Amino acid sequence: MASPSRGSSNSYGYDRADADMGLDEQDEEDEDAKPVRPPSASALSFVGDMTVENTGFLNCGICFLALKPPIFQCDVGHVVCSPCRSKLLTAAAAASGRCPVCRNTTSFPRCNIMEQEVDSVRVPCPHAAQGCAARPTYHSRHAHAEACTYAPCHCPADTCAFVGPTPALLDHFADAHGWPCTAETSEDRTFDVHHHDGFNFLTAVRDGIPDQGTAATQHVFLFNVVLRPFGRTLSVVCLRPCSVAATSSSSSPPATTTTSRQLYLSYSCYEPDSRKHCVHSQVSWLEVPCVDPSDGLPDPNICCQYLIPNYGGVRFQGSKF
Structure with missing residues (x-):
């Protein structure tokens, strides 16, 4: 029986094609054995949604x-x-x-x-279902929820059950109640607010802190103007959304938040033809309480009231709250 020749292409069942394949496999094994460079930080910047089982x-x-x-x-x-x-x-x-x-x-x-x-560690806003896309840090989630524009807020009217985010609430004030609303023109400048008897509203926007996941906040102030025999009194409260404890599933206690806002109010009028007053001017800084309308509004008689004559307007300037 003739032994297979050394140059035979199929000697011992091993041909050149098999040899080439073996070399390719060896190269792949060598490449796998090389250390793999970790991805850059930019490649790891987004990992999708994650679940933390123990916070x-x-x-x-x-x-x-x-x-x-x-x-x-x-x-x-x-x-x-x-x-x-x-x-x-x-x-x-x-x-x-x-x-x-x-x-x-x-x-x-x-x-x-x-x-x-x-x-x-970023978490969704508790008001994400209402449209908020912000993802604050875990430690700033309560502060964001307190200032979130999408947080539901009650209508301050006694017989009204409307509840909604701030943009919808402002539309409700105008459409359902006809209450006037004025928007702040600039943070560092005063501007005129022409008041009417009853509820008047003013909005002021303050920038958030992007590093903490907080967006710009729209503050809503309620000016309650009451006619008196000696003129008019004006009391102010800042409307606060519903308690975060009722909308958040977290058992952690909320962080301490500011419970008042500081406003600068001034009044001046010059009417040389008036027999009652020729010149009148007054300036006040007011500490304005923040209230949840669902708990009821505070009694105007026990709040700080701003006294104004029966004519003219009020100039407003809010501090950096």
Whole structure:
């Protein structure tokens, strides 16, 4: 039986085509063995929707409120918020305190990694169903929800059950009640507001903080003008949306929010033909309470009232609230 020749193309079932295939497979294996360069930061900027099963690591281990920069940690790695760190160091009455978890002595240095982590965790607005597309950070979600334009707000009329976001509420004021509404022309300038007896509304927009996921906020002020024998009184409240606790599914307590707004009101009139007044001028800074109309409006008689004559108008300027 003749043995297969060395130059035979099918000797031992191994031909050139098989050899080429083997080389290709070897090249692929070599390429797989090479280290893979990680994608750039820009390629990782969007990863889609994510689910965090345990948000406990986003909260301070002492006060259990959401962590926000600056964040500090002990030498072992237990993190605390800035207010709690200050309390721990003050209680120790020294340059260093003790970690309440591991009881090790530490000065609680800054934890930059955790600060970047909490600033990168974004959550949908509680009012996303109403059209808000903002995604604030986890630690600023309550502040955003309080100022969100899409948060539902009640109509202040006693017999009206309308509830809706601010744009719809303003349309409702004009269409259903005929209440006048004036928009602020500039944040740093005064402008005229011609009042009518009853409810008058004024809107003022303030910029948000993009890094915290907060958009521009539209504040709605209610001016209640009441006719008196000696003139007219004007009381002011800022309409606040419904309580976030009722619209948010989070069990975390809401952050402390501002409960008042500061307004600058001035009145001046010069009528040389009037027999009652020739010149009248007055200026006031008012602390305006923020109220949820669903809880009822405060009694004007116990609020700070601005007294004006029976003619003329009021100039308005809001502070940077």
